[in-house]
Amino acid sequence: MNRPSNILWAGVGTLFVLFLLSPLVLVVLFAFTSRPQSAFPIEALSLRWWQAMLANPNFLPALKNSLLISGTVGIVSAIVGTMAALSLTQLDPWRARLATALLCLPLMLPPLVLGVALLIFYSRARIPMGPQTVVMSHLLFALPFVVLVLYARLRNFDFRVVESARDLGASPLRAFFTVTLPIISPTVIGAALIATALSLDDFVITFFTIGKGMTLPTFVFAMIRTTVTPAANAVGTLILLMTIGATLTALWLTRYRG
Amino acid sequence: MRDRGATYLLLAPAALIFGTLFVLPLIYFLVISFWRVRLFKLSPDFTFVNYLQVFDLHLPTLIFTLSLAFLIAVLTTALGFTYAYLIRFKAGRWGPTLLFIALITLFGGYLMKIYSWMTILGITGVLNTALRALGIIEEPLPWLFYNVGAVVVTLVNFLLPLAVLPIYASMRGITDIEMEAARDLGAGAWRRFSDVVVPRSHPGIMAGFALCFLLAAGDYLTPQLVGGKVNMIGVQIAPQFGGLGNWPMGAAMSFVTLGSSLAVIIFALYLLSQWRPR
Numbered sequence: 001m002n003r004p005s006n007i008l009w010a011g012v013g014t015l016f017v018l019f020l021l022s023p024l025v026l027v028v029l030f031a032f033t034s035r036p037q038s039a040f041p042i043e044a045l046s047l048r049w050w051q052a053m054l055a056n057p058n059f060l061p062a063l064k065n066s067l068l069i070s071g072t073v074g075i076v077s078a079i080v081g082t083m084a085a086l087s088l089t090q091l092d093p094w095r096a097r098l099a100t101a102l103l104c105l106p107l108m109l110p111p112l113v114l115g116v117a118l119l120i121f122y123s124r125a126r127i128p129m130g131p132q133t134v135v136m137s138h139l140l141f142a143l144p145f146v147v148l149v150l151y152a153r154l155r156n157f158d159f160r161v162v163e164s165a166r167d168l169g170a171s172p173l174r175a176f177f178t179v180t181l182p183i184i185s186p187t188v189i190g191a192a193l194i195a196t197a198l199s200l201d202d203f204v205i206t207f208f209t210i211g212k213g214m215t216l217p218t219f220v221f222a223m224i225r226t227t228v229t230p231a232a233n234a235v236g237t238l239i240l241l242m243t244i245g246a247t248l249t250a251l252w253l254t255r256y257r258g
Numbered sequence: 259m260r261d262r263g264a265t266y267l268l269l270a271p272a273a274l275i276f277g278t279l280f281v282l283p284l285i286y287f288l289v290i291s292f293w294r295v296r297l298f299k300l301s302p303d304f305t306f307v308n309y310l311q312v313f314d315l316h317l318p319t320l321i322f323t324l325s326l327a328f329l330i331a332v333l334t335t336a337l338g339f340t341y342a343y344l345i346r347f348k349a350g351r352w353g354p355t356l357l358f359i360a361l362i363t364l365f366g367g368y369l370m371k372i373y374s375w376m377t378i379l380g381i382t383g384v385l386n387t388a389l390r391a392l393g394i395i396e397e398p399l400p401w402l403f404y405n406v407g408a409v410v411v412t413l414v415n416f417l418l419p420l421a422v423l424p425i426y427a428s429m430r431g432i433t434d435i436e437m438e439a440a441r442d443l444g445a446g447a448w449r450r451f452s453d454v455v456v457p458r459s460h461p462g463i464m465a466g467f468a469l470c471f472l473l474a475a476g477d478y479l480t481p482q483l484v485g486g487k488v489n490m491i492g493v494q495i496a497p498q499f500g501g502l503g504n505w506p507m508g509a510a511m512s513f514v515t516l517g518s519s520l521a522v523i524i525f526a527l528y529l530l531s532q533w534r535p536r
Contacts, residue, residue: 009344009348009349012340012344013344013348013349013352013356016337016340016341016344016356017356017359019415019418020359020360020363020415020418020419021359021363022378023366023370023371023374023375023378023415024363024366024370024371024374026374026377026378026384027370027373027374027377030377037382037387038377038383038384039377039382039383039384039386039387040384040387040388040391041387041391079271080271080272080275081272083268083269083271083272084268084269084271084272086268087265087266087267087268087269088269090265091265099269102276103272103276105280106276106280107469108468108469108472109472109476109516110472110473110475110476110477110492110515110516111473111476112476112477112478112492112495112496112512113476113495113512113515113516116287116495116496116498116499116508116509116512117283117284117286117287117509117512118279118283119499120283120286120287120290120499120505120509121279121282121283121286121287124286136275136279137279139275139279140275140276140279140280143272143275143276147272172261172264197365198365201365201367201368203368203369203479204368204479208499217367217369220369220370220373221369224373224376224483232373233377236367236370236373236374239367239370240366240367240370243365243366243367244362244365244366247361247362247365248362251358251361
């Protein structure tokens, strides 16, 4: 490898990193500055936008909804996803691939189309809209991730330990809870956190299926639709902290290395 | 010990969610696209009027949307390919860090990225105020914001991790042994790239392109928030489901957008499949 090409690639890499990270870094930065616009030069650091966020009467209900919805999505998709992934390992590879591809279909649909199709479905089926319908909708895009992560883990799983437990007289359920689950639990928790982060972050599908309430992203939308206020940066930073925190923990737990 | 019944029972909850919350609503959505609205009420019918109206009223918007989404998807895939190539072949010990950044930005939030680009590109935004503070410009540059360029930048930024990850996943499968074998057989840098790296990355490139195209073509917030008057089909679809909306019309618009997007994707994938080793 010659030197000029190395320098070129280092430059390209730096530009990419700047392009990817700067929108997120700026949101965090301007959550802590004092001026009424998100702009340079920065005059002073301040927590006024965090105070503004807390003073907003819609903030706490939105936070509560967000935590409730994303927590439920994490738990339900972890349980359903683990069951599905276990089942996939026992199918022949062709069927397993077909089932995974089908489960991933909701990810290929623009969220707008999925959101409005669900809105019509709920309203025609007279299912009252609220946090419950948002949870149901989020399962559609959270579940594929959980299944993919767990299926990848279970394919490297040594099922002989489970068979030993079965030979020693454990029921399938007991073998699962005393052998399989303790071994794969970091991956299950990691996958649940990824599902939580995806749910926490979703705006479009939530917007169409929540009915009257708010979550943090729809709260931000209500703020920025009218005027640009740096208080939105504070809420955005809060969402980022939660989703990235969950993702980092998940990556660490699942030992994901690309 | 492989119990067929138990295997399918374990899959049942996921299948139930997929069936009742994805397949059923989509079929119903399709059925409704053939219905009509009479006296403000939805009434069952079997008519193609909605589809004809989509072409009558929204054809220019549709063509513009597909072209813009194509441009965005090509740009994003090319950039994503470059970034994945950098991670796999050029970055050395920095590779994992670069991959990690792509993963983190994947979870960085759709709405927050749009909002951030609003604050970056706006008249009193980050870029204008920074350039003025540095004395590079006197007056704010109005052409940074509320135009097609701003939509392209915002969407490419949002979609880039979605292109990087599948392409990198494909490239990871290319072993150093393969590359050395190609070199030993006399392939130069370009032939190793064109005959080994690109064909072996095809599945990732295709997945990344399809995903980026569909998400760009179906977007409705970015054109509204950073595009100003940029009119994409999603901007026309969303209000059909609000107070004064016409559901059958909105459903027909959605299916026309999906169908024409699939046609463009299949065409693009056909073009890509022509890139084979000589």
